[in-house]
Amino acid sequence: MTSNPNDWSDQSWHIKSVRILDPFTGVDSEGDIYVENGHFIDYPTAKMTVVDARGLWAVPRLTDMHVHFREPGQEHKEDLLSGSRAAAAGGFTVVATMPNTDPVIDIPALIDWQIRRGQEIGLVEIWPLGAVTKGSRGQELAEMGMMQRAGAVGFSDDGHAVGQARLMRAALSYATTLGHPIIQHAEDRDLSQGSVMHEGQVSSRLGLPGVPGVAESSMVWRDVELSLLTGGPLHVAHVTAPGSLEALHYAGTRGAHVTAEAAPHHLFLTDQAVAEWKADPVTKVNPPLRPEAFRQALVDAVVSGLVSVIATDHAPHHRDEKNAPYLEAPYGISGLETSVGTVLTALLHSGRMTPLELMARMTLGPHRALMMDYPGIVPGARADLTLIDPYHRWTVDPKQFYSRGKNTPMMGVELTGRAVGTMLQGKWTMREGEVLG
Ligand SMILES: [Zn+2]
Structure with a gap:
């Protein structure tokens, strides 16, 4: 994410120029996503904090x-x-x-x-x-x-x-x-x-x-x-x-x-x-x-x-x-x-x-x-969303894990692609690898 909002606990968000990948609706296109009070809406409002998400995927x-x-x-x-x-x-x-x-x-x-x-x-x-x-x-x-x-x-x-x-x-x-x-x-x-x-x-x-x-x-x-x-x-x-x-x-x-x-x-x-x-x-x-x-x-x-x-x-x-x-x-x-x-x-x-x-x-x-239902990124749906940088290169270091289990044969492996933002019910729970709250 290229913008730098001061407060990631804000309640309304305008996620800009992101590649929307929504398997629930079949959508794969570049666009903007608007979130207010925990849900997706289909228009921007003045109080929304803008996140420039160019080059990232948004996946519900x-x-x-x-x-x-x-x-x-x-x-x-x-x-x-x-x-x-x-x-x-x-x-x-x-x-x-x-x-x-x-x-x-x-x-x-x-x-x-x-x-x-x-x-x-x-x-x-x-x-x-x-x-x-x-x-x-x-x-x-x-x-x-x-x-x-x-x-x-x-x-x-x-x-x-x-x-x-x-x-x-x-x-x-x-x-x-x-x-x-x-x-x-x-x-x-x-x-x-x-x-x-x-x-x-x-x-x-x-x-x-x-x-x-x-x-x-x-x-x-x-x-x-x-x-x-x-x-x-x-x-x-x-x-x-x-x-x-x-x-x-x-x-x-x-x-x-x-x-x-x-x-x-x-x-x-x-x-x-x-x-x-x-x-x-x-x-x-x-x-x-x-x-x-x-x-x-x-x-x-x-x-x-x-x-x-x-x-x-x-x-x-x-x-x-x-x-x-x-x-x-x-x-x-x-x-x-x-x-x-x-x-x-x-x-x-x-x-x-x-x-x-x-x-x-x-x-x-x-x-x-x-056998669970979810409508995808549509107005009124709960805003559960992940921003993924598909080209982020990184090397697995279990010492950085939040999990208490550090055991993985992926240790030291270089991977391409990583989640860089997680939003649960309209609130960010992770950004740039750092868990919030
Ligand atoms: Zn098993």
Whole structure:
């Protein structure tokens, strides 16, 4: 942003000469955006502060539908405040939080508490996800209906799969009445037990136990069939395996209510990174980093829209926990503050996608997957907006993260593209990388 208003807490804004990329309305054109009292309006007023946004993109409702904020119970890894700051810094206005906290978010009171705490913090809108099963133990269904009425936007036992087919069938049946999807972390534990990376040449060379893609894809196939059987909405978290993509294609040809997401690290990195990092657990994620052929197939699926969502699986850990042998360290990396740069570098600057298509995967895609509505940049709509500089070059330095999780294999990588301003409900929550308020 080239202008320098004195007070970023002003209430009305004229964002000038910006490239408006609005996947909700299909608009891709240069123009001005007017914001007053938290909403878009279609005319300027005298009291508006002008922001000259030449060369930047304006994208409504940048959404990350897969984050772990660790509160309650593991605040040393992250909490709702540090997570909200990381989200604003990364350019996000909405995040959906996974329920595998301690205790697990499996009752309406905890859904309600998360929403209210998020509003108190006021940096990002928090959409809580509730557990599918009580305590995410995979034994009996949680009170999904009550959690939905309290504001849950979907249900997941993420971290674990809902392994029992009978239970998954019941959950999908139930979800037909809830208006939100069951989000499956697809992993057959029988196959994946004890594995820490992808099973292939690199794992053999490193002598680390690996897991084949079929541990994921066999469950995706099963869940697609169960979604067809019940009519229940299914969203597949962090897909990585070509077989999973085949299952999604099959689901599409049958008209199943199935969506899926890809994570930026799976689009950018391969299992070679595990060797390059000399088995530093900073590369340990679940599902694991896959070989180049898998990565290319995943990129193709995001380009074609077969995978309609990009979500980070932001899974921060404390440094001491990640500072362990590869076999013992926990899975997960910090992703919110590198997402936009990673995705633009991998998919835009490689010439694979247009800006509007790419931004759809981070806005409209997650709204559709969660069955949530947003009108886009139209008069009267809530002003949730991100300014992105698509040519900003920067090198990832986790020390600069607002997230408490500094663990990322993107450390030291040069990226092109970054969010430079985040506005939630007409108020700036971040500008030039600095979180406000
Ligand atoms: Zn997961």
